[in-house]
Amino acid sequence: MTDANQQMVEQYRNNFLREVEDNVEEGGWVKMCMQCGVCSGSCPLGPHWDHPPQELFMMIRAGKRDEVLQSSSMWMCTSCYNCIVRCPRELPITHIMHGLAHYAKRLGIAPKNQPTHKFAQLFWNNLTKTGRVNELKLGLALYFMNGISEGIKTSLKMKDVGLGMMMTKRLSPMELIGGHKCKDTSGLQAILKKAEELEAARIPVAGK
Amino acid sequence: MSDVIATNQTILVVGGGISGVTAAIEAAECGKQVILVEKNPSLGGRVSQLYKYFPKLCFPSCGMEINLRRAKANRNLTVLTMTEVSAVNGESGNYSVTLKTSPRYVNENCTACGECEKAVEAEFASEYDYGMKKRKGAYLPFNMAYPQRYVIDPNMIGTDDAQKAKDACKYDAIDLDMQESETTLTVGAVIWATGWQPYDADKIQPYGHDRYDNVVTSVEFERMLDPFGPTGGKIVRPSDGKEAKDVAFIQCAGSRDRNHLKHCSRICCMATLKQTTYLREKYEDDFKASVYYIDIRAIDRIDDFYQNVQADENVTFIKSKVASITEDKDTGNPILHGVNTEGYHRYSNPHDLVVLAVGMEPSVAKSDFPIDVVVNDNGFIEADEKNGGIFAAGCSSDALDVNRAVQSATASALRAIQVINRVAGTEG
Ligand SMILES: Cc1cc2nc3c(=O)[nH]c(=O)nc-3n(C[C@H](O)[C@H](O)[C@H](O)COP(=O)(O)OP(=O)(O)OC[C@H]3O[C@@H](n4cnc5c(N)ncnc54)[C@H](O)[C@@H]3O)c2cc1C
Ligand code: SF4
Ligand code: SF4
Ligand code: SF4
Ligand code: SF4
Numbered sequence: 147m148t149d150a151n152q153q154m155v156e157q158y159r160n161n162f163l164r165e166v167e168d169n170v171e172e173g174g175w176v177k178m179c180m181q182c183g184v185c186s187g188s189c190p191l192g193p194h195w196d197h198p199p200q201e202l203f204m205m206i207r208a209g210k211r212d213e214v215l216q217s218s219s220m221w222m223c224t225s226c227y228n229c230i231v232r233c234p235r236e237l238p239i240t241h242i243m244h245g246l247a248h249y250a251k252r253l254g255i256a257p258k259n260q261p262t263h264k265f266a267q268l269f270w271n272n273l274t275k276t277g278r279v280n281e282l283k284l285g286l287a288l289y290f291m292n293g294i295s296e297g298i299k300t301s302l303k304m305k306d307v308g309l310g311m312m313m314t315k316r317l318s319p320m321e322l323i324g325g326h327k328c329k330d331t332s333g334l335q336a337i338l339k340k341a342e343e344l345e346a347a348r349i350p351v352a353g354k
Numbered sequence: 355m356s357d358v359i360a361t362n363q364t365i366l367v368v369g370g371g372i373s374g375v376t377a378a379i380e381a382a383e384c385g386k387q388v389i390l391v392e393k394n395p396s397l398g399g400r401v402s403q404l405y406k407y408f409p410k411l412c413f414p415s416c417g418m419e420i421n422l423r424r425a426k427a428n429r430n431l432t433v434l435t436m437t438e439v440s441a442v443n444g445e446s447g448n449y450s451v452t453l454k455t456s457p458r459y460v461n462e463n464c465t466a467c468g469e470c471e472k473a474v475e476a477e478f479a480s481e482y483d484y485g486m487k488k489r490k491g492a493y494l495p496f497n498m499a500y501p502q503r504y505v506i507d508p509n510m511i512g513t514d515d516a517q518k519a520k521d522a523c524k525y526d527a528i529d530l531d532m533q534e535s536e537t538t539l540t541v542g543a544v545i546w547a548t549g550w551q552p553y554d555a556d557k558i559q560p561y562g563h564d565r566y567d568n569v570v571t572s573v574e575f576e577r578m579l580d581p582f583g584p585t586g587g588k589i590v591r592p593s594d595g596k597e598a599k600d601v602a603f604i605q606c607a608g609s610r611d612r613n614h615l616k617h618c619s620r621i622c623c624m625a626t627l628k629q630t631t632y633l634r635e636k637y638e639d640d641f642k643a644s645v646y647y648i649d650i651r652a653i654d655r656i657d658d659f660y661q662n663v664q665a666d667e668n669v670t671f672i673k674s675k676v677a678s679i680t681e682d683k684d685t686g687n688p689i690l691h692g693v694n695t696e697g698y699h700r701y702s703n704p705h706d707l708v709v710l711a712v713g714m715e716p717s718v719a720k721s722d723f724p725i726d727v728v729v730n731d732n733g734f735i736e737a738d739e740k741n742g743g744i745f746a747a748g749c750s751s752d753a754l755d756v757n758r759a760v761q762s763a764t765a766s767a768l769r770a771i772q773v774i775n776r777v778a779g780t781e782g
Pocket of ligand 4: 428459463464465466467468470471504522523524525526527528
């Protein structure tokens with residue numbers, strides 16, 4: 147268990163719903179769920195994950211903290227918004243799903259090998275370096291996410307797509323060395339640092 | 355209509371459903387002068403379109419008949435059909451009201467012999483049957499209509515068909531030159547009893563009422579049971595006319611939903627429980643009813659009705675708000691998709707027919723009242739002092755069953771009578 151996680155467990159004791167309300171984006175909505183089941187029934191990922199949204203919301207109320215935060219479910223949300231448009235209580239379900247994922251990640255207890263979790267980190271690292279997404283490096287990082295041999299295989303498979311993108315100027319080979327960036331990279335870094343400080347004062351973060 | 359006499363001691367009742375008729379009779383039997391206006395060609399309102407009443411499962415026509423007998427016997431009561439209120443001005447004890455009457459093209463000579471109906475050819479969608487059936491251009495709105503007088507559809511005017519109707523009438527009852535008329539009267543109090551309308555099911559996009567033949571509303575289902583109705587009293591599928599023995603009911607269709615009506619319509623749970631008994635009545639043991647619900651809200655004394663239906667082995671309750679409906683192209687079966695929240699089981703269940711238990715909304719929108727009235731978030735009229743001498747009765751005040759609607763009507767009659775007594779007192 148991480149230090150940050152331990153701190154939250156102690157702070158909220160058995161009141162996981164409160165913890166979610168205080169710390170998870172749009173978490174205040176969870177108590178409004180009337181368990182009708184429409185979000186779960188509408189979710190295209192429904193059969194493929196452990197807990198559909200409505201079940202997660204019930205588990206939050208039932209205080210099943212570890213099962214919720216360590217679950218891979220919210221990492222699978224594709225932001226299709228099917229659930230939001232149909233929810234009779236207008237819960238911002240998609241945002242809560244991402245909020246839960248983000249919170250678990252912050253506390254250092256998100257499932258380590260969940261691919262969207264991994265990709266999200268790659269994306270963030272890539273973007274914050276220069277203020278621009280480096281498509282080429284991001285793509286390669288993604289292909290090699292699970293080791294060298296799989297990386298080479300995937301790269302070969304995607305070769306034609308990559309070449310096509312280069313032909314149509316959607317991807318530049320120059321990106322491999324340096325690549326494009328925003329005007330004031332150090333300014334951006336300063337903004338992100340400040341934001342991180344503010345957020346850390348509000349919610350602890352694992353490993354810091 | 356110009357012969358209608360009214361003073362500030364007269365009570366105007368708007369809407370001739372069970373609530374308006376009750377309020378009007380109660381006030382008239384207390385000796386007050388009452389004018390009852392109804393926009394349709396017949397009194398009766400929505401209950402006349404129901405097959406049976408919960409909780410006793412008797413026929414609505416019987417209660418209505420007693421009321422009409424009382425109405426006919428009372429000389430204090432004037433009934434004006436095809437009439438709407440276009441303006442109301444003034445204050446409690448002294449309102450000026452403008453009534454607009456559309457032409458019926460048939461006068462009081464009519465004996466309802468039906469010859470005109472036989473003579474004409476043109477047909478129109480029947481309002482009484484929610485468009486599930488056609489009626490002629492010369493018609494009686496429904497068998498039990500009151501007054502028992504025919505109507506010529508305004509679209510007939512100027513056609514040969516209209517002339518044929520007139521020629522067929524032996525009683526000189528058809529007057530094709532009848533015009534819309536308007537009159538302004540003084541009344542002391544107004545009882546607003548314009549009732550409810552079913553929520554437009556086409557707006558519930560994932561359920562496909564507008565796309566799939568075998569998805570009908572609860573009010574349409576009631577019409578199927580009428581022996582003189584669109585299916586001759588048979589529970590059949592609109593797509594192919596086959597018997598529908600495996601029927602799904604979807605609760606809260608348009609109610610308790612911030613995308614549609616926010617309120618619980620309060621009646622639709624009981625209406626569905628009642629409609630499962632229709633299946634047993636028609637098919638005995640050879641049927642299956644599946645009720646998809648969020649909570650069953652059978653209110654107080656009718657809870658035993660719920661328990662009886664629960665005990666029926668052919669009725670299954672599935673705790674789930676259905677997410678969407680698709681259609682099996684080969685069989686025409688609607689397929690319901692969702693998650694059973696008791697155990698989180700996903701389902702894709704085909705049924706013969708789906709009945710949407712649609713919500714009840716006020717039939718008059720806030721912006722359409724001829725005078726400012728205080729309504730709640732859901733558009734129902736509040737009991738608010740600011741409404742002065744205007745009182746709501748029945749479903750214009752809330753989604754109610756008949757029992758409660760009638761109680762509310764009696765209460766509003768009493769309030770209106772108090773206004774009239776006050777006026778009479780001050781005027782000596
Ligand atoms: C599917 C279903 C089944 C039901 N089954 C039952 C049951 O079994 N038992 C039970 O107790 N209840 C039942 N109900 C409820 C019942 O229908 C209502 O309680 C009842 O209709 C209320 O009567 P009302 O007079 O208030 O309104 P309405 O019946 O709506 O009557 C209003 C009248 O006002 C007229 N009107 C409307 N606007 C105007 C206007 N601007 N000017 C003049 N006139 C106007 C209308 O034409 C109508 O005649 C059911 C409801 C549903 C949805
Ligand atoms: S659709 Fe909304 S109210 Fe229904 S279970 Fe999902 S979150 Fe809860
Ligand atoms: S937005 Fe996410 S949770 Fe909602 S239906 Fe789509 S995938 Fe499922
Ligand atoms: S209008 Fe004339 S023909 Fe038609 S039903 Fe009445 S009396 Fe008969
Ligand atoms: S009465 Fe039942 S079906 Fe109707 S809105 Fe309320 S809970 Fe839903």
